[in-house]
Amino acid sequence: xxxxxxxxxxxxxxxxxxxxxxxxxxxxxxxxxxxxxxxxxxxxxxxxxxxxxxxxxxxx
Numbered sequence: 028x029x030x031x032x033x034x035x036x037x038x039x040x041x042x043x044x045x046x047x048x049x050x051x052x053x054x055x056x057x058x059x060x061x062x063x064x065x066x067x068x069x070x071x072x073x074x075x076x077x078x079x080x081x082x083x084x085x086x087x
Contacts, residue, residue: 032085033059044077052080059084 037052039045056065067082 032083034081034083035059035061036079036081038079039077042076044080049080052082056082056084 035052035056037048037055039048052067056067061082061084065082065084067080069077069081070079072078
């Protein structure tokens with residue numbers, strides 16, 4: 028039986044991602060089973076602002 032990866036996504040509440048928001052993303056990723064070597068991806072706007080952070084967790 029294969030399991031689907033969990034996708035952990037965070038978007039900044041305002042124009043900029045705060046350290047608290049980044050810490051919450053990391054905590055959620057670890058709580059979902061992410062490992063320290065998992066690589067998050069980001070979506071940026073044309074102006075270079077962070078729109079979303081995503082990590083897919085395939086571990087159990």
